[in-house]
Amino acid sequence: MAKVGTGLVKGLLLSATILSASPVWAQDSDVDARLDRLEALVSGLIERMDAKQTAATEGDVAVAQQAQQAITETRALAQRTAAMETKVAEQSAGGNGFNVGKTRVTYGGYIKADAISQRTSGGQVGTGSIVRDFLIPGAIPVGGTSSGFDTDFSARQSRFILQTSTDVGGGHTLGSKIEMDFMVTSGGDERVSNSYTPRLRQAYITFDNWLFGQAWSTFQDVGALPETLDFIGSTPGTVFERQPMVRYSNGGLQIAVEQPETTVTSPTGGRVLAGDDSLPDVVLRYNHTGDFGHLTAAAIGRVLRVKPDDFGLISDSAIGYGLSLSGKVGLGSRDDLRFMATAGQGLGRYIGLNIVNDAALRLDGSLDPIATYSGFLAYRHMWTDNVRSTISGSYFKADNPVALTTGGVTDESWNAFGNIIYSPVPPLDLGIEYMYANRELENGASGNLQKIQLSAKYSF
Template identity: 70%
Template sequence: MRTGFRVALLAGTCLAATPAAAQDAELEARLDRLETLVMGLIERLDAQEGQMEANQAESAAAAEAALAETRAMQARQEELAAQIEEPKKQEDKGFRVGNTTVSYAGYVKLDAISQRTSGGQVASGSIVRDFLIPGAIPVGGEASGWDTDFNARQSRFIFKTSTDVGAEHKLNSQIELDFMVTPNGDERISNSYQPRLRQAFITYDNWLFGQTWSTFQNVGALPDSLDFIGTTPGTVFERQPMVRYTNGGLMLAVEQPETTVTTPTGGRVLAGDDTLPDFVARYNLGGDWGSITAAGILRNLRITDDDFGTGEDSALGYGFSLSGKIALGDKDDFRFMGTVGDGLGRYIGLNIVNDAALDANGDLDPIFTYSGFAAYRHLWSDKLRSNVAGSYFKADNPVLLTSGAVTDESWNVLANIIYSPSRPIDIGLEYMYAERTLESGESGNLQKVQVSTKYSF
C-alpha cells in the first residue's frame, strides 16, 4: 500500500511540474530535486509509522501488565475477604473487644423419654435413662416397666473467638459446655446439674491445640437422631485433648492415650501408664455428591507392675474407619460408618468392651472388634423429615481371659419423624430398640420412646 502511494505521489508531482512540450535541462534538474524531496518524505513517513507501531506495542505490554496487576490485587482481596469471613459471621451473633470478636451459639433441648429394659431395672437418675449406652443395657434380671423421665441436660452453650492477628494468619478458639453425665443432680426438687467441659481448643492457621472430637471420628456422618448419639453400638465416639495439623483434606494428629484393660473377672482397669500418644491420620473427600472420610489409628497399649502386679507390658493397637454422607437426590441422604481394628475398645460405642485383656502371663492381649452403622434421611417437605438407622458391634473377646460376663455383641435400630415449624425449632418423635448379648449367651434389650423439642441459636 505504501509503494502505490509513493508512485502516485511521484507521478502526480511530475505531471504538475512538467509542461507537455518542454524537455530541457532545467526541467530535468527540477525533477531530480523533486524526486529526492519525495523520497525523503517517504522515509520520514516510514520512520514515523515504525515509531507508531513500537509505541503501540509498548502500550499493549503496559496494558497487559496493568491487567495482571489488577487481577493479582483482586485475588488478594478475595483471599483477605475469606480470612475475615468467619469473624464477620461471629460478629453477627456477638460483639467485638479490641481486635477480638466474641460470639456464641448453642441450643436448648427438652427430652421426654420413656423406656423399658428386659434384663433388669435401671436406677432412677442413671445416665442409662438419658441416652443409649450399649455396654450398660441390663442383662440377666427381671424386666422393668416403662420408666419416664424429663430432662434438659443436653442443652448446650458454645463460646467462640476470632482475633485479628494480621492478614497472614488466623487465630480462633472455642469453648463448649453442656450438662450431660455430670454428678450432683436430682429429679426431686431442683433438677440441677453441673456444667461440664465438652470442647476447648485453639486454632492457629492449620494447627489445632486442645480438646475436641477425635480425628478418628467423623462427626459429619452421624445420623439425625433424637437420642444423644443414635447408632451408638456402631459409632466411633471419642472427645479428647490433642494436637492436630490440617492441610486440605489431610489431617494428622497426636491424641491423648488411655489404655482400658479387662480383668479376669470381667472388670475394667484404667492403667494410666501410657507413654506414647495415639497417632491418627485421616483424609476427607467431598463434593456436590456428598463426602467420604477414611481414617487410621495406631496405639501403644501399656501397663506397669503397679496395675496388676504382673510386670510391665505393652501391645500394638490399630484400626481403620470408613464413613460418609452421600446425597440421594436434591434432599435425601445416606450416612454410614464401618470400623475394624485391634485394641480399639474405648473408641467404639462408648467403650462397649476394653482395649485389651490380660493373659495367664500377665501380658496384654488386644481385643479385636468390628462395627458399623447405616442411616437414611428423607425430607417429606421443607418442614418435615424422617430418619431410619441401624448399627451393629461385635467383639472377639479372649473368653478364657475375660470370663463370659463381657459384651460379645450389641445392635440397635431407630426411626423418627421431626417437624420444624420454623428453621431453628425441631419437634420430634423417635422409637428405638437396642440389644446386648454377653459372651455367656445371656442377652437383654431396651425399648425407648423419646419426644424432643430443640431450639438452636
C-alpha cells in the same frame, strides 16, 4: 436574578452529583441529614421560582427539578450501599456475635427438652442413672427380670458454645472454642431441683492449620452421624471420642497426636484403667468433599501399656490399630445416606462408649488386644421443607478371648431407630423417636431396651 437562580440550582445539582459519586459519602453516618438539608434548600428554591415565574425561565425550573431528582437517586444509592456493606460485614463475621478490638466473639448452642420413656428386659435401671438419659450399649441390663416403662423429663442436653477469632497480622488467625453441657454430671435430682453441674465438652485453640486442646477425636467423623433425638443414636456402631490433642490440617489431610489411655479387662471380667501410657495415639485422616457430600478415611495407631503395679505381674505393651471409613452422600435433591464402618484391634474405648476394653490380660500379665468390628447405616428423607425422618441401624461385634475375660463381657450389640422431626420455623425442632437396642454377652445372656422419646430443641 434568573442567572443567579440558575447558577445556584446548577451548583446544587453539582453537589448532589458529587455526593452520589463518592463512596465516602455513602459510608458517612450523617449522610441522611446532609441530604435532608440539601433537599429542603432545593425544594424551597423551586417554590420561590414557581411564585415568581417572571423572574425565572423554564430552563431554571427544569434544572431545579433535575437537582431534586438527583438528590432522590443519591439517597436511594446511599441506602443501598449501606445495606450492602452491613450484609457483607455480617457474612464475614458469621452473622452473630460482637467485636472486641480485633477479636470477633460468636456464640451458639441449643436448649433441648426431652421426655423419655423406656423399658429394659434384663433388669431395672435405677433412677438417676445415665442409662435413662441416653443409650449406652455396654450398660443395657442382662439376665434380670423385665422392668416396666420408666419415664423421665430432662433438659440436661442443652448446650452452650463460645468461639473467638482474632486477626493477629501477617495473614495469621488465632481462634478458640469452648463448649459445655450438663450430661453425665452429678449434683442434680428429680425430687426438688434438677440442678446438674456443667461439664466441659470441647476447649481448644486454633492457629492457622493447628489445633491445640480438647476436641472430637480425629478418628471420628462427626459429620456422618445421623440426625437423632437420642444423644448419639447409632451408638453401637459409632466411633465416639473427645480428648486433648495436637492436630495439623492441610486441605483434606489431617494428622494428630491424641491422649492415650489403656483400658484392660481383668481376669474377673472387670475394667482396669492402667494409666501407664507413655506414647500418644496417632491418627491419620483424609476428607474428600464434593457436590455429592463427603467421604472420610481414618487410620489410628496405639501403644497399649501396663505396669506391675496394675496387676502385680509384669510390664507389657502391645500395638493397637484400626481403620474407619465413613461419609454422608446425597440422594436426590434433599435426602441423604450416612454410614460408618470400623475395624481393628485395641480400639475398645473408641467404639460405642467403650463397649469392650482395649485388651485382656494373659496369665503371665501380658496384653492380648481385643479385635472389634462395628458400623452403622442411616437414611434421612425430607417429606416436606419442614418435616423429615431418619431411620438407622448399627452393629458391634467383639472377638473377646473368653478364657481370659470370662463369659460375662459383651459379645455383640445392635440397635435400630426411626424418628419424625418437624420444624415449624428453622431454629425449632419438634420430634418423636422410637428405638430398640440389644446386648448379648459371651455366655449367651442378653437383654434389650425399648425407648420412646419426644424432644423440643431450639438452636441459636
